[in-house]
Amino acid sequence: MGGFLDGFGLALFIPLIQVAGKDQIDKAEAAESLGSLSFLLDFITWTGLELTAVVILVFLLSIFVAKGLFKYMESHYKVMVQMFFVKKIRYQMVDSLGDMEYRNFLGLDAGRVQNTLSGEIYKIVSAYVAYFNTLQSFVLLLVYVVLALLANFQFALVVSVGGYLSNLIFKVIFKYTESASLNNSQLSHKYQSSLIQAVHNFKYLKATNYFQRYKIKLKDYVDKIELEQKKIGIFNAILLAAREPLVIAIVVGAILVEIKLLNGNIAAIFLSLMFFYRALNFIMLVQTHWQAFTANLGGLHVGLELLKDLEKGKEQDVSKKQVENIKSLSLQKVGFYYHPEKMVLHQIDLTIENNRSYALVGKSGSGKTTLTNLLVGLVHPTAGKFLLNGEPLRSFNLASYRSKIGYITQEAVIFNDTVFNNVTFWSDKTEENYKKFEHALNLANLSELVDSLPLKEETILGDSGALISGGQKQRISIARELFKEAQLLIFDEATSALDSETEKMIQQNIDSLKGSCNIVLIAHRLSTVKNADEILLMKDGEVECRGTFSQLLNESETFKSMVELQEF
Incomplete structure (x- = not known):
């Protein structure tokens, strides 16, 4: 036309x-x-x-x-x-x-x-x-x-003959276009930063089902970026049409x-x-x-x-059956491999009873991390059964199961955002959420730290928590899972990179949680697993022996040697 x-x-x-x-x-x-x-x-x-x-x-x-x-x-x-x-x-x-x-x-x-x-x-x-x-x-x-x-x-x-005079009128539109372009660039920078963090922290986000909420954050940036791009496009359309x-x-x-x-x-x-x-x-x-x-x-x-x-590579998660509570987890003769010619786990039997703590110890390559990946549903057994509350895990919706899981890793997952958003994972700032936030801070021994920050809970922590110490990052990670009210807490060598004093503080946090949820510890240090209800000593993908700390110390020469050499 x-x-x-x-x-x-x-x-x-x-x-x-x-x-x-x-x-x-x-x-x-x-x-x-x-x-x-x-x-x-x-x-x-x-x-x-x-x-x-x-x-x-x-x-x-x-x-x-x-x-x-x-x-x-x-x-x-x-x-x-x-x-x-x-x-x-x-x-x-x-x-x-x-x-x-x-x-x-x-x-x-x-x-x-x-x-x-x-x-x-x-x-x-x-x-x-x-x-x-x-x-x-x-x-x-x-x-x-x-x-x-x-x-x-x-x-x-x-x-x-007056074409060049139109520039006087267009200068106003140019000004608004420039402003929209600047906003667009700033939002694009935030989107790129958040996207990189999503890729870097994929395992954590997937294991806790936080990716579903993190997607909302990413999409929100996309909406804002495209809104600014829309403004620029409309300004260009006005220029072109007029x-x-x-x-x-x-x-x-x-x-x-x-x-x-x-x-x-x-x-x-x-x-x-x-x-x-x-x-x-x-x-x-x-x-x-x-x-x-x-x-x-x-x-x-x-x-x-x-x-x-x-x-x-899409995950098959077709079940609509929701997980209401994690009462028990049971691995029966479980085996797993990434490649058929190399088994990673063999004949694993493990029952995680309600509100008890378990520790996985062993040298690197013994299968501890793979077993943890199984427990959070990131990978699934290639042999044997994995039962949740007496039923096969795959009969439940995996996203609802992971929503009940808290995951604290050796490298704490901290986002370049405020303390509040790191702990609450961008929850709405309602009165109820603020109460839960403060309760989580108290349990994680963070209240004094947050009060000392210049902007309190609105303080930006920097990229990967660059503005706080390693122990503080770990406690924020713990507070996030406590805010979430996770029923299964996984501590994957969460204290191995910390000094003794900070490790002791984190250990106190862990001990205070005993009896309130299921806890699985992966650790090398004696102090971290000493109070666990049951310790599993792993070797070459198998459970070599199990029991309390004192039982293993008396019954296993391997465990006794590890204690003496402080290898965990």
């Missing part, structure tokens, strides 16, 4: 030339000049108006204003479709990453995931834009070719002044331009846009391949 209206407007310059110096145009003469486009004159006379210069100029201006409206609608719609496309593909990538099975995730190149989700996505968007700009330019090319054939001659186009009508308005005003006030000759104030010249411009645009599309094909292929791999 914009192309045809542009052509109709250009065609009216022919009778405008012919009416110069006359009171009224000779319709027959003008119709002959317009060829098949003479219906434009028929329409004007059908309205009851005479074919004077003023009438033609007003009608011409109306056509270009209408064209501007169509151009705005087209550009605005393009922005909306592009926003939908970008959100859809980013949502799809974030959802596919969060839904991926942990075992399959291990086979992915983390750098590839990070680069594709943060960098190559822009190439995909650029390819999308270039492809549809190519189609649009091709359609307009056909429009001008058809108009040229209908007219059968070269039509005139007025060159605006430029030509404004220029034509200036030209029309100049022509009216020339004719009415200066008695000038209209033929002397415009330049000739053919439809074929317009068509030539769009031939060049087709080539330019297609070249841009080709240049971004690499990013498009990379993005599609990653999406394919993510979908291929």
Whole structure:
């Protein structure tokens, strides 16, 4: 529609030339000049108006204003479709990453995931834009070719002498565009930072089912970024739509002044331009846009391949049955391997009873971490049974099971956000949540620390908790799981990187939790596991012996040797 209206407007310059110096145009003469486009004159006379210069100029201006409206609608719609496309593909990538099975995730190149989700996505968007700009330019090319054939001659186009004056008006729009662009850049930085943290902390987020809530945070950034991008797009649409009508308005005003006030000759104030010249411009645009599309094909292929791999590795979690409480966990003759030729776990029997603590000890490679991955449902037995409350774990919804799990690792998971958001995982700031937050701080011995911070609970902790000590980071991790009210707490060598004094404080935290939830400890140090209800000594993927600390010390030479050498 914009192309045809542009052509109709250009065609009216022919009778405008012919009416110069006359009171009224000779319709027959003008119709002959317009060829098949003479219906434009028929329409004007059908309205009851005479074919004077003023009438033609007003009608011409109306056509270009209408064209501007169509151009705005087209550009605005393009922005909306592009926003939908970008959100859809980013949502799809974030959802596919969060839904991926942990075992399959291990086979992915983390750098590839990070680069594709943060960098190559822009190439995909650029390819999308270039492809549809190519189609649009091709359609307009056909429009001008058809108009040229209908007219059968070269039509005139007025060159605006006041075009450069439009910049004064556009400066205001440029200012708002610049502001939106700045906001967009800042939000994009936060999105990239959060996305990198999601990839880096995938295991923790997956094990605790926090990824489902973290996705909301990522999508919120996507929404805000695309809202700013929408503003920029609309400002650009206004610029694109208003430029030509404004220029034509200036030209029309100049022509009216020339004719009415200066008695000038209209033929002397415009330049000739053919439809074929317009068509030539769009031939060049087709080539330019297609070249841009080709240049971004690499990013498009990379993005599609990653999406394919993510979908291929999707976790099968089809059960709708929710886990209300973790009363007992039972592993019966469980075996596991990543590759059939190398077993990681053999014939594991373990029953975790309600509100008891268990410790897994052994040298590196003995299978402790893999057994923990089994307990949180990140991997599943390749032999034997894993029962939750007497029923197979896979009969339950895994996300609901992981929502009951707290996971504290050797490298504490701290996000570049406030203390409150780190502990509550971006929960709403309600009175109830504040009470739970303060209770979690007290249990984790963090109240005094938070009170000493400059902004209290609103203090930003820095990237990976760079602004606090290792022990403080661990206590914040513990407080997060206490706020969550986890029923199964996993401490995966949570004190191995701490000094003795800090370790003792963390150990006091762990001991204070005994009897309130199920606790599983993986540790090397004696002090961490000494008070556990049951200790499992692992070797080469098997449970060599089990019992209380004193029982193992008396019955196992291996355990006794480890105690003497302080190997755990």
